[in-house]
Amino acid sequence: MNLSNHIPILIIAIPLLAAFLVPLISRINKKATGILTTLALSVSLLLTIVLAVKILTVGPQVYVFGATSPSLTLPSGLKFPIRIMFQIDAMSIFMGLITAVVSFLGATYSLSFTKKYDGVDKYYSLLLLLTVGIFGMEFTGDIFNFFVFLEIASIASVALISFRGVDLGEPAEAGFKYMVVSSVSALMVLFAIGIFYGEYDVLNIAAIASVIKYSQLDKIALGLLMPVLAMKAGAVPMHMWTPDAYSEAPAPITMMLVAASQASLYALFRVVFSLYNISLNTLTVGWIIIIFGLLSMFIGVTMAIIQKDIKRLMAYHAISQTGYMLLGVGVGLAVLANPEALKNYGITAMEGGIFHIMNHAMYKGLLFLTAGALFFRTGTRDLNKMGGLAHYMKYTTIFFIIGAAAIAGLPPFNGFASKLLIYESVYKFNPLLSIIAMVVSILTLASFVKVFHSAFLGPKLPQFKEVKEVPRSMVFAMAVLSCIIIFFGLFPDLIVKNLVHPAVMSLIEQLQYTGTVLGGM
Amino acid sequence: MKKIIFGLAFIIFFSFLIVSAINMRTFGEPTISEMDDYFIENAQNETGANNVVTSIVFDYRGFDTLGEATVLFTAVVGVVALFRGVKK
Amino acid sequence: MIGNLPYVVVVISIGLGIYTLMFKRNLIKIAIGICLIENGVNLFLITLGYRKGAVAPIYTYAPSGQAMVLPTPQALTLTSIVIGIATTALILSIAMMIYKHYGTLDTDQVRRLKG
Amino acid sequence: MLGLLETGSGFWSAIIWILLVLVIGNLVIYIRNKGEDSYKKNTEQDKPFISGNPEESKESSHLSASHIYWGFTEALKGYYNPLVKMHTGNINDYSSWIIVITAIILIMVGVSG
């Protein structure tokens, strides 16, 4: 049996098996659970890298469950897939790389971070399950299977958000709010799936995309799918759950929640580009996404300026950065209909948006980890109570400066590269949008100057006498993220040429997506 | 004021749901059903199960079932984690 | 229209659930609203699979020569029912926790996180 | 060349940027080191002048977060008050906003096309 064909499922099945094993292991040894989690996630990280190399050289991979050929030909002549399959192209593996890196670093960070908690085995089991859910959302090619993995990710993240709910009220409240909105969105997705099934009697995304005809029902399905997926990604004005959930979850989980929101964002792009693509009215839908992006950018950053809680502030910044991705990809979608505009600036805008997803996962994860480090040592998230921490936590200060510079789009860090792509291409589409994006970037810098001043600068405060540097594994996780940020900032062209451009192409070309399953029909 | 906006939005949403219900394929006569006909014809000799639904749940769409069992496991772990520290 | 009356019933159930989510100010009622939407969607899937005068797709002791209803929606509904059970269990436990910490189930008091 | 990112209407290279920053920084440092001859060390010229008041202690001089950008938020009060009022941490509003946006998008997509 040749395991190299089974890499797509092993990436998901190994963390799943580890998640099932962790509660049994914890009966024997509580300490071993964290080690097992980290091992499983590192294995899946390695497999993801191998799969990425394979996909970027060979082409999209299709993995069918329970059969060898993806689609079977009926006597009636038409061929369509009946089994669940993973369909992994450049975009999926791009998101998969983000998820693998983030989850592995989150587990490493948790090794020290969860010392204060009891019930650590459940924490690690839920973390593995959240990773499995995000991977599945990104890899699957079956629309109902996507719903199942969406529910896995939602329930695991809710359980992790309300993990501290035994002692405190706020985490339970945040978990309840996120549970309600995410189950509503999942049920809307299921209703749309039912519409598709009733119309075309297939559940495979590529098969639906090959026969979709944009009837009235398809319009309603799109109108149900778009807002709920944008809500899961945290687009204004459906963003209110985001600060609650991000600020109340433990810091490594917050970093993974960012990846989960980006998986929903990926699903939104997948629905718009691969499922409907040119058949829909691209100008209307593109402008809807652009308006989502504008509102998210501006309201997110202006709400962030007046926050006192450091993680709430960063959560509002996550909303505002999501706006950049929506803006870039929305511009790409709006000009999808006319080829020369697409070739002129549309593809560049989409490259900026997609590249910004990876950059955002990296520097926002780093910032949340630094906030978690501050919380780990000082025990507070209130910026008014902090001050002068740079005297005690040298490494954390350096990592925070790197992350803040990256999110504010200061050269030579990675945030600048993707934002530059977005500015220049969006300026050709509509100058006003580009100017608003630059203003938002300036406000981002301003609010992070505020955080840096009130948390790190200032005199040594007496209540933080015994504060010292965080343990080694937390420093390791933050250091790896900082190295990734600096590397992306120095050599952005490598990433854009080798990872981002194929991802954009796999989004734009619908025939390639359907052809991998249905054999070029 | 806010209530009026929300009520209006709810009415619009509900009317669109009604439109979708009316445009749905006629109840009782599924027009396109290749996949299900394939299941009904070939499930017995491919999987050997008399119960076509079970053969779909555990064979054709077995991975969904794994995900579903995982969802239940996730909920159990979440509930137990939420009530940890609560003594018997 | 009259042939599609079952779909209309489904949509009414979903709409009632949405109304509950929007305008009812009790956490338990919100959980009930989510269950309403769930049941509506499950009923929608089952309704899609019905075929007039057909029997259940099970060959054991089936009346021979009869047409069978579409099996896929039943499998999907089984999956989504179990997912609904999981969601409901978790949401009710969190509501119990909120009641322990806040002493109330009114959504106007359960809002320490705002702004 | 490595690190040269084509942006469609130009290019961006972090390495060239770093070299430029080094050159300009050295220039600035050189100009600064030429010095100002009317400046004398260890006189009252390099003491902070707090308009005659006594210098306060360090702990009390730390500016806490809620005072930063006070003027900004004060000037934009008309923008911030409704925005903050919109963020009622009420779960009914959360789900209601989803329905509002869904209705708007359904109108834009389902009717116009």
Added chain:
Amino acid sequence: MKEMSRIIKTVTNFVYGFIIIFGFYIIVHGHLTPGGGFQGGAVVGSAFALLLISYGSMNSNKFLKEDIFSLFEGFGLILFIVLGFSGLGITFFYNFLANSGGWFGDTAVIGVNPGDMNTAGVIPLMNIAVGLEVLSAFGVIVLTMARGAEFTKKKENS
């Protein structure tokens, strides 16, 4: 919650065994008759819930052990995913036992037939695994939420 009246307890003692047996029947005949792992597991779980509400959470802790349930849940899930892995010669979740002549490997009679237990490959095994998982999951959920109800009530009084 406290225990209920003697009538209810007597009826429960009489009924719950039958409920559990019926649930296991549904589980093992999942590939022949309506039902399967999830449905049968739900039935058995309902028997546990009946025991719990009739005897009260304090007394029922004597014969409904939560950690044993969680142990069985883990075993069921691991059996399920190992069955998925064992098809890895072809693909994940490949029904490698069907029509192979061995365990549950008889080829089924095509068309309407009374049915044969010894068919359908890995499907009966998966049914058993999922049934084990679901019944123990329901047991854990019911017991934990009953415990949590006691917990929250106590805190509210104090």
